[in-house]
Amino acid sequence: MKKHMKGTGALLAVVLAGAALAGCGGEAVQTQGGAEQKSGPKYVFRLAETHPADYPTTLGDKKFADLVNERSNGRIKIDVFANSQLGEEKAVLEQVQLGAIEFTRTSSGTVAAFNKNFEAFSLPYIFENDAHLWKFLESDMGNKMLDGLESSRMKGLAYYSSGARHFYSNKPLKSIADLKGLKIRVQQNKVNIDLMEALGANATPMPYGQVFSSLQTGVIDAAENNYPSYYTSSHYQQAKHLILDGHQMVPEVLLISKVVWDRLGAEDQKLVKQAALDSVTFQRQEWDKFEKESAEKVKAAGGVSITEVKDKKAWQDTVKPVIEKYRTEYKDFLSAVEKLK
Numbered sequence: 001m002k003k004h005m006k007g008t009g010a011l012l013a014v015v016l017a018g019a020a021l022a023g024c025g026g027e028a029v030q031t032q033g034g035a036e037q038k039s040g041p042k043y044v045f046r047l048a049e050t051h052p053a054d055y056p057t058t059l060g061d062k063k064f065a066d067l068v069n070e071r072s073n074g075r076i077k078i079d080v081f082a083n084s085q086l087g088e089e090k091a092v093l094e095q096v097q098l099g100a101i102e103f104t105r106t107s108s109g110t111v112a113a114f115n116k117n118f119e120a121f122s123l124p125y126i127f128e129n130d131a132h133l134w135k136f137l138e139s140d141m142g143n144k145m146l147d148g149l150e151s152s153r154m155k156g157l158a159y160y161s162s163g164a165r166h167f168y169s170n171k172p173l174k175s176i177a178d179l180k181g182l183k184i185r186v187q188q189n190k191v192n193i194d195l196m197e198a199l200g201a202n203a204t205p206m207p208y209g210q211v212f213s214s215l216q217t218g219v220i221d222a223a224e225n226n227y228p229s230y231y232t233s234s235h236y237q238q239a240k241h242l243i244l245d246g247h248q249m250v251p252e253v254l255l256i257s258k259v260v261w262d263r264l265g266a267e268d269q270k271l272v273k274q275a276a277l278d279s280v281t282f283q284r285q286e287w288d289k290f291e292k293e294s295a296e297k298v299k300a301a302g303g304v305s306i307t308e309v310k311d312k313k314a315w316q317d318t319v320k321p322v323i324e325k326y327r328t329e330y331k332d333f334l335s336a337v338e339k340l341k
C-alpha cells in the first residue's frame with residue numbers, strides 16, 4: 001500500500017522508527033555495553049489500544065507487555081497507550097506499517113482495510129459460537145492468516161476474544177425489518193457495506209471514536225458492536241434499542257510492525273511471539289467475565305430495550321447474498337470454517 005507512505009509525516013515517522021530501533025534517539029533507550037541490561041531497557045516500544053485501561057483487550061495487552069518485560073529481564077519494555085491516545089485504529093495501522101508505532105491491538109474488522117484475507121471475518125453468521133470461532137483461530141489457517149499480514153507490513157502475533165456483535169439504535173429495533181432505511185455506522189471495510197445493503201440499511205463507515213457524537217447529533221441512527229463496547233463507549237446512553245442478533249464474531253488481533261519485527265533478533269522474535277500467545281488465556285478469561293458484567297451494567301442502567309433473537313433464520317437468509325458474493329473469493333476460508341462446525 002504505497003499510498004500510505006506519502007507525505008513528510010510518513011517520512012519523518014520512518015526516520016524516527018529507524019532511530020528508535022537503532023537506539024540512538026526517538027523512543028529507544030540504548031544502554032552502554034554489557035550483555036545484562038541492568039541500567040534500563042534496550043528497547044522501549046509503544047502499543048496502541050482503543051479501549052480504556054480496564055477493558056479486557058487492554059488487560060491482555062498489559063499481560064503481554066509484562067511477560068515480554070519479565071522474560072527479557074527488562075531489556076524490552078512495551079508501554080500500553082489505552083483510550084485511543086495514539087489515534088483511531090486505521091490511522092494507527094498506517095503508523096504501524098511504517099514502524100512509527102511498534103505494536104497495536106486492533107479489530108480484524110479494521111485490519112480488513114489493509115489485508116483482504118481479514119475481510120472474511122466480517123462475513124455474517126459464519127461462526128456458530130465462541131468455541132467454533134476459536135477452533136478456527138487456532139487452526140493452521142488461523143495461524144497462517146496472522147503470518148500473512150506480513151504482506152501488509154505487519155505481523156500478527158495472536159488473536160483475542162471479542163464476542164458477537166449486535167445492532168443498536170435510537171429508533172425502535174424489534175425485528176430485522178426495523179433496520180430498513182437506518183443509517184448504521186460500521187467498521188471501515190467493504191463487507192460491512194454489502195452487509196448493510198442486504199439489510200436494506202445505509203452503511204456509514206467511520207472511526208469508533210466518532211460514533212457517540214454521531215448518534216447524538218443524528219449523523220447516524222444506529223451502530224453495532226459487542227456488549228463490552230456498547231457499554232464502555234456509553235453508546236447505550238444514546239442508542240437505547242438493542243437487538244441481540246449476533247451477526248458477526250470479529251476477533252481482535254495483537255500485532256507488531258513488520259519493520260520492527262525484522263529488526264528484532266531471532267531470539268527476541270520468539271520471545272515476543274510466545275508472550276503474545278501466552279497472554280491469550282488471560283485475555284479470554286477477562287473477556288468472558290466482562291461480557292457478562294457489561295450486559296448486567298447495561299440492564300441495571302435502565303431505559304434500554306433489549307430484544308433477543310430466538311430464531312436467526314430470517315436474518316441469515318436475508319444476508320445470504322453477502323456470503324454468495326464472497327463465496328469464490330473466500331472459498332478456502334469458508335470451507336475451513338464449515339469443517340470446524
Ligand code: GTR
Binds near residue numbers: 106224
Ligand atoms: C470493538 C473493537 C474495537 C473497534 C470497535 C469498532 O469491538 O474492540 O477495536 O474496532 O469495535 O467498532 O470500531
